[in-house]
Amino acid sequence: MSSSPPSARTRVKRVHERAAYDRATLHAVLDAGMICHVGYAFDGYPVVTPTLYWREGDAIYWHGSSASRALKASQDLEVCLTVTHIDGLVLARSAFHHSANYRSAMIFGTARLVTGDSEKLARLRAMMDTLYPGRWDALRPVSEQELKATRILWMPLDEASVKIRTGAPIDDEEDMADNVWAGVVPFRIGFDTPVPDPTTEAAGRQAPDVTDRLTTS
């Protein structure tokens, strides 16, 4: 398990005992999700775009249409990519100490373009393998035109921090006897029954196994 020291901007300033900078923790948080929020400056104002991401080793990737303004604008720019899992609501005995349990990762870096058809194909395959193990080979090959219409960005996981809160509320000692329920209401997140496209249904095909990465830990 490698570990990199925090930079000035990744060092968690407040409640620093909730911070982690090691790769294993970072990978675990990233691998538990699929949607991130990418922030970048566009014409001097901040823009935050939700998008699907995937991790390969110590790099993170996201993609979209070559016509996407957000992807075009953020290429070769500094971005901040944030992944957040909310694990529960924390109900304390005072309003002030209410909180949330969560795992979040914040990655800083310069968004770089993935170039070259074979490189792009390999990345798309990795994305599909991450989300839908085994599905890639069941699909027709990606066409040259589709590849051209797809833009993939990436950055290394060199400058990243993780922040995690778990467990019960932390109340003031003098509130402990108050007549109020306190505890955690956990979130449950997962997949529901697949809804086949009518054409698929008619053909009696089986729904694929989707990765279980989105279930809460």
Place this chain on the structure above:
Amino acid sequence: MSSSPPSARTRVKRVHERAAYDRATLHAVLDAGMICHVGYAFDGYPVVTPTLYWREGDAIYWHGSSASRALKASQDLEVCLTVTHIDGLVLARSAFHHSANYRSAMIFGTARLVTGDSEKLARLRAMMDTLYPGRWDALRPVSEQELKATRILWMPLDEASVKIRTGAPIDDEEDMADNVWAGVVPFRIGFDTPVPDPTTEAAGRQAPDVTDRLTTS
């Protein structure tokens, strides 16, 4: 239902039939969640921070510790606040047409500080009422010191856009006969059984009703 025309930065450029700019749609997307990602520029680089938000009328609020670097840094600055609900994975007959069903709102504006003790108290109460209806009155009053330690920011919903994708995959005509499952795997999100704090449990208190805003639509 009021409606505001899109600005240069809120006008959805791609797949514009998925865009909405009316207040009712915006409110519905915001009211279905509680976590947003706020983007702002800090020392020239973008930062994206996850945080709880709540809506009151045509304003959106978020808060945290007065010592929070993110809150201090974004005050009186342009921010982009994005709320995203992922509703399902869309599995098409080709890799290229895989997609996701989602509802997302993007709000641009200048983050303003909520000032004055009574004003701050009213906003905190509104937040608690949004998340935990009826709970505020069961808790001891917020102290002056706690109020001082809390920073609340807000901005109007004047410049916002919503993007929504629903429904089945949209495949190329020539792929429709391919022998592959196609359809939607919906997400299910909601609350799990509350976990009482040991002290609460011993006293036999009942868990409060948490708002059901986080269940998928």
